[in-house]
Amino acid sequence: MRWLAALLCAPITVLAAQPSALRSGLEFASADVRALQADDFANPGMLWVDRGAKLWSTPAGAAAQSCAGCHREAAVSMKGVATRYPRFDREAGAVLNLEARINRCRSTRQQADPLGFESDELLALTAYVAHQSRGQVPIPADDAASRAARERGREQYFRRQGQMNLACTHCHDRLAGRRLLAETISEGHGNGYPAYRLEWQGLGSLQRRLRACFTGVRAEAPPFGAPELVELELYLTQRAGPLRIETPAVRR
Amino acid sequence: MLARIQVPAQARQGEIVTIRIAIQHPMETGYRIDHFGRRIARNVIHTLAVRFGGTEVFSADMGSGVAANPFLQFHVRAQASGEFSFEWVDDSGARGSERATLTVV
Amino acid sequence: MLHRRRFLLAATTLAAVPLLAHAQSDPRRLALLREITGGPLPAAGRVLVDTPPLADNGHSVPVRIAVDSPMSAADRVQQIVILAERNPRPVVARYALGPLCARAEISTRIRLADIQEVVALARMSDGSWWMGGTRVIVTELACLEDG
Numbered sequence: 274m275r276w277l278a279a280l281l282c283a284p285i286t287v288l289a290a291q292p293s294a295l296r297s298g299l300e301f302a303s304a305d306v307r308a309l310q311a312d313d314f315a316n317p318g319m320l321w322v323d324r325g326a327k328l329w330s331t332p333a334g335a336a337a338q339s340c341a342g343c344h345r346e347a348a349v350s351m352k353g354v355a356t357r358y359p360r361f362d363r364e365a366g367a368v369l370n371l372e373a374r375i376n377r378c379r380s381t382r383q384q385a386d387p388l389g390f391e392s393d394e395l396l397a398l399t400a401y402v403a404h405q406s407r408g409q410v411p412i413p414a415d416d417a418a419s420r421a422a423r424e425r426g427r428e429q430y431f432r433r434q435g436q437m438n439l440a441c442t443h444c445h446d447r448l449a450g451r452r453l454l455a456e457t458i459s460e461g462h463g464n465g466y467p468a469y470r471l472e473w474q475g476l477g478s479l480q481r482r483l484r485a486c487f488t489g490v491r492a493e494a495p496p497f498g499a500p501e502l503v504e505l506e507l508y509l510t511q512r513a514g515p516l517r518i519e520t521p522a523v524r525r
Numbered sequence: 526m527l528a529r530i531q532v533p534a535q536a537r538q539g540e541i542v543t544i545r546i547a548i549q550h551p552m553e554t555g556y557r558i559d560h561f562g563r564r565i566a567r568n569v570i571h572t573l574a575v576r577f578g579g580t581e582v583f584s585a586d587m588g589s590g591v592a593a594n595p596f597l598q599f600h601v602r603a604q605a606s607g608e609f610s611f612e613w614v615d616d617s618g619a620r621g622s623e624r625a626t627l628t629v630v
Numbered sequence: 631m632l633h634r635r636r637f638l639l640a641a642t643t644l645a646a647v648p649l650l651a652h653a654q655s656d657p658r659r660l661a662l663l664r665e666i667t668g669g670p671l672p673a674a675g676r677v678l679v680d681t682p683p684l685a686d687n688g689h690s691v692p693v694r695i696a697v698d699s700p701m702s703a704a705d706r707v708q709q710i711v712i713l714a715e716r717n718p719r720p721v722v723a724r725y726a727l728g729p730l731c732a733r734a735e736i737s738t739r740i741r742l743a744d745i746q747e748v749v750a751l752a753r754m755s756d757g758s759w760w761m762g763g764t765r766v767i768v769t770e771l772a773c774l775e776d777g
Binding site for chain 2: 689690691712714717718719721722723724725726727728729730731732733735736737738739740741772773774
């Protein structure tokens with residue numbers, strides 16, 4: 274426990290060092306969870322991918338247009354798309370993650386209402402689109418606005434917060450691989466999201482997972498879609514370096 | 526109800542084939558409480574029946590002890606070509622069904 | 631084949647001895663077993679419950695039940711029942727195996743509300759009942775601990 278006390282008092286700069294070879298959350302998971310993720314049939318997250326495939330071809334909104342109407346085969350048109358999100362969208366004037374980009378398409382092109390955060394439909398479409406980039410490495414956006422937003426996300430990552438006064442880095446950089454109660458702390462990359470978590474008994478977004486961490490250190494979790502969460506996602510995507518997209522991942 | 530069925534497209538006469546089914550369903554236990562403190566009603570898929578050519582091959586009576594998004598795997602002998610039918614129903618009366626053809630060579 | 635079957639029978643019987651011993655001393659378990667079988671107490675053996683000794687999460691525990699049986703027309707498993715006695719509802723699932731079932735083997739995922747023995751019962755075509763079990767440690771509990 275002495276290490277924890279030292280950690281809580283240590284200046285942040287001491288802890289900023291990142292391990293050279295990054296490890297996906299999958300490497301911290303049990304054999305059963307790894308087997309479940311590797312099995313494309315039994316992986317429960319694939320049920321959402323299937324649902325996303327159906328929604329892809331379903332007309333929506335006043336325009337009665339489906340995603341397929343413009344984008345045709347997702348396996349072709351969406352390949353690599355998830356590697357380019359989150360990023361600053363000039364038209365929207367904001368940083369958009371994949372969920373927000375899908376909703377933007379819905380409102381501007383389909384004239385449909387945006388899908389609610391963590392709704393089955395939004396999760397399904399996001400998982401379906403991200404899944405088309407499975408195995409690919411994200412390409413961090415390099416424009417000035419994205420870089421600035423990413424820097425804000427990086428500050429958030431290193432900022433102490435909550436009653437426990439901990440920053441993300443405290444657990445996910447130096448203590449990855451150590452135990453927290455019965456769980457093993459991962460490096461906190463998020464490259465498998467939206468992911469099926471056994472604890473959630475369903476698929477959920479990265480923002481849902483981040484919010485649970487805010488709550489975990491007894492900080493007030495920003496609402497879904499808040500800039501802090503999107504900026505944090507933007508930073509995490511770059512931080513995850515060469516790790517490949519695993520959507521839909523299976524995690525505890 | 527969204528489901529995935531895995532039945533091999535074809536098999537040799539007498540071969541043992543593995544059938545798998547995964548259904549998207551919360552299998553709500555009835556023990557959970559929502560954000561307003563109200564009990565979320567129990568709703569589980571309680572019966573699943575698998576038939577081949579009209580004869581029952583396998584059936585399951587399930588309770589809230591079955592994990593969400595239920596998964597099942599069992600093994601049948603391929604005797605003749607035909608169609609598997611899968612039918613299930615939950616506590617709310619919602620039904621699901623799927624079909625899959627097996628060709629025996 | 632016969633050697634393997636004898637070995638499996640011996641192995642599962644040995645593993646099940648403490649189970650049966652416990653069964654004989656717990657009146658609630660005996661009552662539950664009798665309720666399921668409709669009378670007779672299952673004999674220990676022939677039923678393998680394959681599950682991780684330490685579950686990632688009680689909400690989803692993979693379980694494979696395999697029963698030692700020739701699965702011939704005359705000698706086969708007709709029913710498999712999964713029990714988790716420390717769950718609020720101890721009977722997890724019942725499966726009926728029709729004539730086309732080639733192996734008495736089922737895989738599924740269950741919820742566990744506590745550290746316990748996952749027990750499986752099998753009814754044979756001759757009317758006899760057999761049972762086996764495996765102890766599973768769960769740190770995050772299903773049903774009673776909200777996710």
